[in-house]
Amino acid sequence: MGEEPTWPELLLTFAMVATIPIIIGGAVLVSLIGLTMWATAPLRRRRRARAMDTH
Numbered sequence: 210m211g212e213e214p215t216w217p218e219l220l221l222t223f224a225m226v227a228t229i230p231i232i233i234g235g236a237v238l239v240s241l242i243g244l245t246m247w248a249t250a251p252l253r254r255r256r257r258a259r260a261m262d263t264h
Contacts, residue, residue: 214222
């Protein structure tokens with residue numbers, strides 16, 4: 210058996226393991242928000258044009 214890891218090594222390992230889901234989850238979230246904004250842009254444009262016509 211090898212020697213036990215020290216507290217700084219354990220904390221560093223935990224921090225690295227914790228950042229992976231945060232980075233991946235953040236990228237997925239930003240991608241979904243961007244795709245939603247891109248997909249609904251024509252609808253927003255039409256609504257804005259109709260609102261300007263009524264004024």
